[in-house]
Amino acid sequence: MLRNALEPWHLLILVTVVVLIFGSKKLPDTARALGKSMRILKSETRAMKDDGTSDEPRSEPEPQPAPRPVPGPGPGPRPGDGDDQVPTQGR
Numbered sequence: 001m002l003r004n005a006l007e008p009w010h011l012l013i014l015v016t017v018v019v020l021i022f023g024s025k026k027l028p029d030t031a032r033a034l035g036k037s038m039r040i041l042k043s044e045t046r047a048m049k050d051d052g053t054s055d056e057p058r059s060e061p062e063p064q065p066a067p068r069p070v071p072g073p074g075p076g077p078r079p080g081d082g083d084d085q086v087p088t089q090g091r
Contacts, residue, residue, distance in 0.1 A: 020031050 019027065
C-alpha cells in the first residue's frame with residue numbers, strides 16, 4: 001500500500017503548496033524556526049535519556065545514626081502515686 005508513497009512528483013506538489021501557503025519571503029524564517037524547534041526537542045530528549053541512565057551513582061545522603069538518649073535522673077514518682085489521697089488529720 002505504501003510502496004510508492006513518496007515519489008518525486010509528490011515532493012514537487014508538496015513544495016509548491018508550502019511556498020503558496022507561506023510565501024517565498026517567510027519561508028526562510030519558517031525553516032529557521034522549525035530547525036530551532038527540532039534542536040530544542042532533540043536536546044530535551046537527550047537530557048531525559050541521560051537522567052535515567054546516568055553512570056554516576058546518585059549522591060544520596062548517608063544515613064546518620066540515631067541520637068543516643070541522654071541519661072537523666074532516676075525514675076521519680078509516677079503520676080497518680082499518692083496524688084489522689086487526701087491527708088487525714090489525726091482523730
